[in-house]
Amino acid sequence: MTWTGETHLQILVVGSVAYDTVETPAGKREFQLGGSACYFSMSASYFTDVGLIGVVGRDFDPDDLDMLKQHGIDTSGLIEADGKTFRWYGEYMEDINAAVTLDTQLNVFGGFDPELCDTHSNTPYLFLANVDPTIQIKVLDSMSKKPKMVACDTMNLWIDVARPALNDLIRRVDILIINEDEAKQLTGEENLAHAAHAILGLGPSLVTIKRGEYGVALFGDDFSFAAPAYPLDRVVDPTGAGDSFAGGFMGYIASVDRIDQDALRTASIAGSTMASFAVEDFGLERIKILTKADIESRFDAFTDLTHFKPMS
Amino acid sequence: MTWTGETHLQILVVGSVAYDTVETPAGKREFQLGGSACYFSMSASYFTDVGLIGVVGRDFDPDDLDMLKQHGIDTSGLIEADGKTFRWYGEYMEDINAAVTLDTQLNVFGGFDPELCDTHSNTPYLFLANVDPTIQIKVLDSMSKKPKMVACDTMNLWIDVARPALNDLIRRVDILIINEDEAKQLTGEENLAHAAHAILGLGPSLVTIKRGEYGVALFGDDFSFAAPAYPLDRVVDPTGAGDSFAGGFMGYIASVDRIDQDALRTASIAGSTMASFAVEDFGLERIKILTKADIESRFDAFTDLTHFKPMS
Numbered sequence: 001m002t003w004t005g006e007t008h009l010q011i012l013v014v015g016s017v018a019y020d021t022v023e024t025p026a027g028k029r030e031f032q033l034g035g036s037a038c039y040f041s042m043s044a045s046y047f048t049d050v051g052l053i054g055v056v057g058r059d060f061d062p063d064d065l066d067m068l069k070q071h072g073i074d075t076s077g078l079i080e081a082d083g084k085t086f087r088w089y090g091e092y093m094e095d096i097n098a099a100v101t102l103d104t105q106l107n108v109f110g111g112f113d114p115e116l117c118d119t120h121s122n123t124p125y126l127f128l129a130n131v132d133p134t135i136q137i138k139v140l141d142s143m144s145k146k147p148k149m150v151a152c153d154t155m156n157l158w159i160d161v162a163r164p165a166l167n168d169l170i171r172r173v174d175i176l177i178i179n180e181d182e183a184k185q186l187t188g189e190e191n192l193a194h195a196a197h198a199i200l201g202l203g204p205s206l207v208t209i210k211r212g213e214y215g216v217a218l219f220g221d222d223f224s225f226a227a228p229a230y231p232l233d234r235v236v237d238p239t240g241a242g243d244s245f246a247g248g249f250m251g252y253i254a255s256v257d258r259i260d261q262d263a264l265r266t267a268s269i270a271g272s273t274m275a276s277f278a279v280e281d282f283g284l285e286r287i288k289i290l291t292k293a294d295i296e297s298r299f300d301a302f303t304d305l306t307h308f309k310p311m312s
Numbered sequence: 313m314t315w316t317g318e319t320h321l322q323i324l325v326v327g328s329v330a331y332d333t334v335e336t337p338a339g340k341r342e343f344q345l346g347g348s349a350c351y352f353s354m355s356a357s358y359f360t361d362v363g364l365i366g367v368v369g370r371d372f373d374p375d376d377l378d379m380l381k382q383h384g385i386d387t388s389g390l391i392e393a394d395g396k397t398f399r400w401y402g403e404y405m406e407d408i409n410a411a412v413t414l415d416t417q418l419n420v421f422g423g424f425d426p427e428l429c430d431t432h433s434n435t436p437y438l439f440l441a442n443v444d445p446t447i448q449i450k451v452l453d454s455m456s457k458k459p460k461m462v463a464c465d466t467m468n469l470w471i472d473v474a475r476p477a478l479n480d481l482i483r484r485v486d487i488l489i490i491n492e493d494e495a496k497q498l499t500g501e502e503n504l505a506h507a508a509h510a511i512l513g514l515g516p517s518l519v520t521i522k523r524g525e526y527g528v529a530l531f532g533d534d535f536s537f538a539a540p541a542y543p544l545d546r547v548v549d550p551t552g553a554g555d556s557f558a559g560g561f562m563g564y565i566a567s568v569d570r571i572d573q574d575a576l577r578t579a580s581i582a583g584s585t586m587a588s589f590a591v592e593d594f595g596l597e598r599i600k601i602l603t604k605a606d607i608e609s610r611f612d613a614f615t616d617l618t619h620f621k622p623m624s
Binding site for chain 1: 525527537540544546547577580616619624
């Protein structure tokens with residue numbers, strides 16, 4: 001049994017599709033397309049073929065659907081339900097690196113109950129974006145065969161209120177992609193290396209810790225990798241940076257179809273590259289107009305930023 | 313006129329010599345040798361010949377003087393004055409990355425008025441550790457000829473109370489080595505790249521921004537470099553990490569006697585290497601027992617931590 005020919009999709013992402021109202025020092029945007037599944041799939045679309053599983057309301061803008069499709073994203077798993085699309089209201093005013101949630105209206109996302117078709121359930125790479133871990137588990141259980149790599153994200157809410165389900169999920173994924181604060185909260189460890197190794201002890205063979213403006217660290221059983229974030233002149237809207245990272249990371253891995261250490265290191269920089277673009281404009285404004293040349297150029301800038309020679 | 317033969321000293325450091333009483337989650341130490349000049353010179357001593365300018369009281373322990381001398385440090389500029397050695401009392405309890413100062417007793421350091429002898433005033437590399445900027449300027453004025461590179465550090469206190477003198481100093485140094493928070497305070501810029509470029513606008517051709525557990529960033533007019541900190545399993549005492557960084561950074565530069573971009577990048581990792589050792593034990597306990605093999609091994613670990621291959 002091979003993956004080839006069964007489906008053209010390389011990655012399936014399950015997560016939120018949202019209309020975000022965001023205020024940052026750079027300005028305010030109302031009801032811009034967002035949500036983990038959108039940031040992830042748009043970012044990954046520059047690397048490989050992605051399918052998106054999510055739910056939207058009757059208010060979903062056909063132009064937004066077109067935009068996803070124009071990026072080659074399989075939106076056949078994007079279900080329209082009675083009601084309004086998930087809405088998030090947030091601001092980044094005091095500290096550009098810390099979102100303050102003003103309001104969350106789950107709307108149709110409150111009843112999100114994804115069903116996978118055969119094509120989707122045969123996808124070799126699976127990203128379970130931050131949703132209720134019982135939904136993440138349901139999707140994982142729906143896969144026809146074990147994917148080559150399953151990654152998941154989570155958040156403080158689920159660590160607080162759904163710990164048993166979250167533990168069940170984490171035990172079954174290959175890689176947890178998580179914010180630094182949440183890695184520490186999840187493990188009760190203040191030290192980064194301790195937190196990472198405690199997570200590896202929960203089941204995954206890899207953990208990627210997202211450090212926002214400070215970059216990313218990746219830990220496996222026998223290696224670690226760390227990279228700074230790109231020192232941008234202007235951060236307009238940090239919303240979606242983490243999911244854009246995950247999209248670039250998984251997108252690169254799926255594109256080379258290798259999960260070795262070299263690929264994981266390069267994938268971390270591919271992810272950092274996509275996150276650096278995500279924050280340069282509101283919502284998906286920057287991500288949606290990228291070229292491969294833009295991505296290669298920023299990746300090369302990371303190489304230039306971080307390279308050094310041995311001591312002589 | 314050449315540097316060779318005029319003095320064996322490659323670096324001169326002017327700063328504090330202190331007895332620190334420190335409490336961290338790992339324990340408490342009373343009256344351990346510390347101070348910026350000690351951390352810097354001990355760290356740099358593994359790379360090149362260092363001279364130390366400072367002041368101690370009658371209580372200074374001859375064993376501490378021996379320890380500095382055993383590391384080849386020229387202590388002829390370490391003056392003994394009537395009174396007690398500078399004492400700092402601090403703790404890192406809530407947050408291992410943030411010192412809380414409980415008490416500062418300047419003692420003889422309050423009257424610190426360094427005089428340079430001919431040997432010292434001819435040193436090609438000069439580090440003006442964090443002291444009153446009027447003293448830093450006095451030392452700079454005392455140099456017989458312009459050093460190849462002058463670096464300085466400062467702190468929030470001087471930004472608050474001695475801004476004109478600090479501006480005069482910064483205008484005249486080649487490189488400012490400063491904590492991230494203080495870089496932002498000094499410039500009023502919250503964005504790292506903006507803060508760095510604002511500092512370059514004040515005069516220096518280089519600025520190194522120390523980010524504690526998040527590593528370091530180096531900015532020049534036409535390049536930038538960034539590196540994560542080494543993800544240590546155990547941080548015992550962060551005191552002196554910044555000066556140990558500066559000692560490794562300047563020590564490497566002086567040892568290769570080149571100030572080009574490649575040397576500056578490697579020097580940043582040499583500095584990060586020394587800082588990573590500094591925090592592994594109380595005070596100078598780890599730094600004082602290092603071997604060149606230890607340093608090369610940790611430097612190589614940084615290479616392993618950060619390397620990645622191009623996208624294929």
